[in-house]
Amino acid sequence: MRKPFATLLFITALSVSVLSCKDKAKEAETTEAEMPATAEATAESYKANVDASTIQWKGFKPTGEHYGTIDIESGTFDVTNGEVVGGSFIIDMNSIVVNDLPADDEKNTKLTGHLKSDDFFDVEKYPNAVFTITGAENGEGKTMLSGNLTLKDAKNNIIFPVSVSQNGDELILESETFTIDRSKWNVKYGSKSFFDDLGDKFINDDIELKVTVKATKA
Template sequence: MPGINLSFQRLISRIGTLLLLPLLAVAPQAVPASGTYAVDANESQVYWTGRSEIGKYSLSGVVPVASGSITVEGGLLKTGLVEINMTAISCNTLDNGASNQKLITHLSSPDFFDVKKYPKATFVMTRAIPKGGNAYELAGNLTIKDKTNPIQFPATLQEQQGKLLLKTLLVVDRAKFDVRYGSNSFFDNLGNDAIKNEFELDIELLTQKKK
């Protein structure tokens, strides 16, 4: 399927990025100026990928950033907040527009993210642990469907002509946020219809210093 090929190509690209992270972390980096940086919602994206329990079938798409900010002190990332617009979730890997829309409608329903009731997901960064160079380990609280859970994941912060780019690839367990559809954690005998609890979020946040 074309969608599977696209997802596979994106996965290879992500793996290549992750392999380069140690090299980027030790390379000389410009020291970001202290202050608060606002997330540019138009230039930032969250790419999602969900997978089946059996086989290698996967679907992916985009969910846009609504707003956010990060703070830098003494050249180091300190805190951050990002809000995700769940009402605009999209899929780009199915064969045609009708199939994509059907999936988007389902993802937006109470079976999955119930976006009418819970229009935003949020991540509040509580700690940024420097790992050398531009590498960090971020810790904070992720809220989806009004369920909040702690989460920790690696990230990089790069200075780009006065702007800061925060990038990460993290894995989220949807069962912790009561997203039940197709989950072996909540239903028995799903067979080939089972969907993995873990889904990936490939995040790129471009930020600009507030004046």
């Protein structure tokens, strides 16, 4: 009876592993920073509607996960024939919000403060992050957007899939969920990339992101 039971345990573990791999968002291709895209003079300019734009984030550790939002402070897009050909947006790192814990919970206040501290994003020294578009390629029904992400004291180019739609004078750019490796931007706290004595008290390097920017023709 032991052998069938052991086999059942193996199959169950394998199934969980496969499902976990399927659920994990794909990491954005990350390379050295590139030159920003330059739009032609005929490109139309769109200004971000910051009240309707946001970045959703999620972080992971062995005992669970936390998630929330970050505000977009400002941004512009250059658009030609319905395609985004340039632009940038500024991210307000001081606006980090934790949504998986009640807003009035002491644990929420503690976690939010920790994320803003120099252990993580050091928002006092680096109040903003910036994403600057370096290019876009269309294929297989989606747009692969590339841009330089400046976070803390590091700048890297990332590529991730987005959809771009227009409704009159409004443009909506929405990414698929993707991840970035925080260690590449020197966010070191609890990272196995920097510390080898953490045991099971580490925090995953992957940060899951979903970007939504709504903009209006300037």
